[in-house]
Amino acid sequence: MNGRMTGAKWLAGLAGAALLCAVPRFFSLDYYLHMFVMSEIYAVLAMSLALIVGFSGQVSMGHAAFYGVGAYASALISLKSGLPFWVTIWCAGAVAGLLSFVIGKMVLRLRGHFLAITTAFFGVLVTLILNNWIELTNGPMGVPGIPRPSPISLPGLTLSFETRADYYYLGLVFVGLVAFLLYRLVNSRIGNALIAIRENEELARSIGVDAMAYKVFAFTLGGALAGMAGSFYAHYILFISPVTFTIAESINLLVMIIFGGMTTLFGPVFGAVALTLLPEFLRMAGSLRLVIYGVALVIFIIWLPLGVWGTIKSKWMERRG
């Protein structure tokens, strides 16, 4: 990764940002905006999972658990204490981060499929607890009536969160901040250490990298970010129930980062957006939708194992030599 950004790149970035900000002007239908907001939530989730799986090489099959814990933490705190979203989103990050720290400490000494199955266990366990701890979570009936974020007014711009466009802009900021944070992180010494652990953990340890500490750090940060995404989801949909946060969702997130390519930061974002919009386009196929989705996944993994963005990037690198 070349550290310094050139003028052309800045310009391209600004143009891209302007285009993204203009999206609600072109797609004013609620249905489209809803898909875009969901894409933003999935983009954050996918980036946070890519930090764990793509950059550190630790396969987690329970990521939706942290998403769910964040959503429930934020919703319940704001319902019981009346704190605004702007506070509870941090609470969600803290609760999910704490949980992933504890789980990470327990499971990250396991490798490969052992780690995958153990993280799947915690994912299943969280779903079961959300379903059965009825006094706290209201069980399968879910938590209704979650308040919207309180309005914010910046100079020249007021977001009241009565429309989906407002959520879209907030989501854009959220995605941008997370992407910036992770970009800085993976291009720092910490990022190098994580990649070294992914490539060869014994070798990394032999040159003095405290592998366990770095892995737990990545797992905790990934979990915390997923929790914050959960908070955003809860205060956007205004209703949460355990079915949103099952192991199927964890696998869905893995599919997104594989689809986009998980060893880059743009890959997961691309995967998240593509795989949120694609099933919607497939709606015209009616009940064949999930069949086509499954077959597409099979064909895709056979032909483009590096992911779409990863393949483009490696081809481009090849051509540049």
Next chain:
Amino acid sequence: MLMVFLQQALNGIILGCIYALIALGLSLIFGILEVANFAHGEFYMLGAFMALFSMSGLGVSFFPALLIAMIGMGIIGAIIERAVFRPIVGKPLINSMLLSFGLSTALANLALLLFGADPQKIESGLADYHLRFFGLHLTAERLMVLVVGVALVTLLAWFIQSTRTGKAMRAVSQDRVAAQLAGINVSRIYTVTFAISGALAAAAGTMVGAMFFVSPEMGFSVTLKCFIIIALGGFGKIRGVIVAAVMIGLAESLGGGFISYAYKDAYPFLLLVLLFMLKPQGLTGGSGR
């Protein structure tokens, strides 16, 4: 209380027999092709439907239907290996995980589309006979599961231990390249492995369909449980897998009966996590990567 305990234990062992049949196939695939097949539960589901339809469509009775399902899923398993898994053999595990997850989604939803969501029952004609001994209760159907399960596992063990193909399978699972150098047709072994695994899963599905129900979504939770079983039993070890399958069956049945039914699905995982924490080498020792 003791009788209830023994009754639950007996049910657990029967459940374990079913799990053993599915998990052994999964373990063979994992050991020989080194791919994770998350669509294995769908093999089991499709096998059950195949038996159901050969009974209602062809009018055959239960045991011929069981055989038809096994042969049919053996063929489908072989085709799926050739068409879907062959291109990614030797790639990282996560590729096969997601590929087979896609396959699982496609097959489960295709079944939903073709066969409908309503659970259906396979009539084995054995449910009306009851056995009572020492105060325990066993339907002839469950006895049949026990007998067929043990017979198939024994047959598999003999096949792998004694036949030429079985020996070749073991050779490939130990060292693919060396096996190839020794003149073993590795490609054929891969196909045979999937065919056997498909047939075993179909047998399990048919018997579950007789005891309980057949439905398109019966596969996925079983897949997860069987991954736990092969992790518990040590990857690629027949005896370990059988012991683990019975343990999981017992844990589910006894835990569900005596601790809390709501958390029934968590007990197998709990067992596994405890094992990982306490004894990272697996139940029967060996490499604990």
